Amino acid sequence: xxxxxxxxxxxxxxxxxxxxxxxxxxxxxxxxxxxxxxxxxxxxxxxxxxxxxxxxxxxxxxxxxxxxxxxxxxxxxxxxxxxxxxxxxxxxxxxxxxxxxxxxxxxxxxxxxxxxxxxxxxxxxxxxxxxxxxxxxxxxxxxxxxxxxxxxxxxxxxxxxxxxxxxxxxxxxxxxxxxxxxxxxxxxxxxxxxxxxxxxxxxxxxxxxxxxxxxxxxxxxxxxxxxxxxxxxxxxxxxxxxxxxxxxxxxxxxxxxxxxxxxxxxxxxxxxxxxxxxxxxxxxxxxxxxxxxxxxxxxxxxxxxxxxxxxxxxxxxxxxxxxxxxxxxxxxxxxxxxxxxxxxxxxxxxxxxxxxxxxxxxxxxxxxxxxxxxxxxxxxxxxxxxxxxxxxxxxxxxxxxxxxxxxxxxxxxxxxxxxxxxxxxxxxxxxx
Numbered sequence: 001x002x003x004x005x006x007x008x009x010x011x012x013x014x015x016x017x018x019x020x021x022x023x024x025x026x027x028x029x030x031x032x033x034x035x036x037x038x039x040x041x042x043x044x045x046x047x048x049x050x051x052x053x054x055x056x057x058x059x060x061x062x063x064x065x066x067x068x069x070x071x072x073x074x075x076x077x078x079x080x081x082x083x084x085x086x087x088x089x090x091x092x093x094x095x096x097x098x099x100x101x102x103x104x105x106x107x108x109x110x111x112x113x114x115x116x117x118x119x120x121x122x123x124x125x126x127x128x129x130x131x132x133x134x135x136x137x138x139x140x141x142x143x144x145x146x147x148x149x150x151x152x153x154x155x156x157x158x159x160x161x162x163x164x165x166x167x168x169x170x171x172x173x174x175x176x177x178x179x180x181x182x183x184x185x186x187x188x189x190x191x192x193x194x195x196x197x198x199x200x201x202x203x204x205x206x207x208x209x210x211x212x213x214x215x216x217x218x219x220x221x222x223x224x225x226x227x228x229x230x231x232x233x234x235x236x237x238x239x240x241x242x243x244x245x246x247x248x249x250x251x252x253x254x255x256x257x258x259x260x261x262x263x264x265x266x267x268x269x270x271x272x273x274x275x276x277x278x279x280x281x282x283x284x285x286x287x288x289x290x291x292x293x294x295x296x297x298x299x300x301x302x303x304x305x306x307x308x309x310x311x312x313x314x315x316x317x318x319x320x321x322x323x324x325x326x327x328x329x330x331x332x333x334x335x336x337x338x339x340x341x342x343x344x345x346x347x348x349x350x351x352x353x354x355x356x357x358x359x360x361x362x363x364x365x366x367x368x369x370x371x372x373x374x375x376x377x378x379x380x381x382x383x384x385x386x387x388x389x390x391x392x393x394x395x396x397x398x399x400x401x402x403x404x405x406x407x408x409x410x411x412x413x414x415x416x417x418x419x420x421x422x423x424x425x426x427x428x429x430x431x432x
Contacts, residue, residue: 033246034293037389039421041396042297043109043149044351045338046256050117051129051152056136059147063106065341067099069307073314074345083315084322084346090353098348101398106344108397109149109335112137114168115156115191116261123164130168134175141183151187153225157198166205173220177213188222189256194230196240196247203249221251223299227258229265232286242290252296255287256337259301275301275324275336284333300328300336307342318346325350334393348397355394362387363408366419370411388419 049058074080080098081091112133114126121129133152140146152172155165169188176182190202206220224244226232234240245252262283263273274280280301287298303324307317321343328336329350338347366387394400395413402413409416 032250035295036293036421037297038295039417041148042334042393044334044397045107045336045344045347046109046111046149046299047107047338047344048111048113048117048153051112051114051126051133052118052121054112054133054136056139056145059107059110059140059145062341062344063102066102066106066344069314069342070099070102070345073307073311073318080345080349083318084349084353085319086349086353087357090356093356094349094352097352097398098345101348101352102344105147105398107147109187110147111150111187111189112152114165115153117153120161123167126164126168127171130171131175134172135179137183138176138179141185142180146183146185149185149187150183151185151189153189153191156190156192157201158192158194169205170209173209182215182219186220187253188220189225190222191225191258192227192261193224193244194228194240196243199224199244199247199252200249203247203251206251218250221253222248223254223256224248224252225256225258226283226287227261227265229262232283239286239290241287245290245294245296252294254297254299254335255291256299257284257287257301259337260304262301273304275303276327284331288332297335298333300324300333302337302339303343304339306340307346308340314342317342322346322350326354329354351397352399355390355397355399359391359394359400359405360408362390363405363411366391366411366416367409370409370415370419384419385421388416392416392420 047062055061070080074083077091077095080086080095081088086094114130118126118129130152137146137150140150152168154169154172155161157165173182176186190199193199202222206222207217209215210217210219224241226241231240231244234243241255245255257275257280259275259280260273263277263279264270266279268277268279284298284300291298303321305317305320307314307321325336325347328334336347338344366384369384369387391400391405391409392413395402395405395416405416406412411419
């Protein structure tokens, strides 16, 4: 035993108390504006289906069409890996997991589209389509055939289509309520938002619906689509998207980049409109910084190059989509849009390869951090949070199994969740 150190202080206890009191408003503001990631599952993609095309078997049809494309253009692991340039050790696990995913859960997030994919229709026709969408989604959740997340994209809050958008939303939500209530996986998407005031108006609309049906305040959240230059930079030079998150009053769940509307708004020629264009990178970087810590998640856009036609053309489209998806994942855009059944095999291939090729290293680093063991990398709590978030996203989408993660890390899912969201982990531990 060494000599016990003498501990001395100079400040009176009231100093700390006074500082804490002065910072109490800031503490409350940080808690309100930056609650952190919600810790819930984030889908790897959103699939858009026009309101008149959505049917009870849409999810299964997309899965079957995707499987048929695989059978025709890449019937085995080796051929699929050759198209995408997968490493030999990834070929079989990625291919088998992609097929299993297409059979079990082909779509993670589906949006019935009443905006660009649907267009202007007679009011009676759109009313009927919105009511039908509500009935089919309610039935899917009731019989267990729903995607984890489902909902609609209404028309925007601009004057020419505002009343129609509000009515479609009302018909859809009312139909869900009459069918038994709002499902847990319900998602609403507000497109073409330009001013924060439009977000605020949408909040008032949702509040009115909640009050009309006696729902808990804040029950209805929504995604904001970023499709105009004004939604990134306002005339006063401020980041409009940050003000939109504030205007949502805690209801915003996501920011979705609209590849083609945004590109066109900036005058990008049609041939160069893509999610890897410098203009797209700039917009998404602003979105990412504005959303960081708020609990609002960022989604990439889509490609309009479809995997159709002869095998060579399908392979070219697959390589493009795979590359764009891998690029997005490396930039921490863990979600994107898919517009065709042929996109989902390469969506899942890119996602599964991304998580499988790095999970052993991530699990090992997290195990060393948890056990306070040495290694060739000195990790901090922020890195442990990122490592556990990486493993959890891989588990959620089906790229990884908990048994293999536990074998390499010695950690349970609850352990991973505690590292990914320390605050939630502390609360869980204190309740035990």
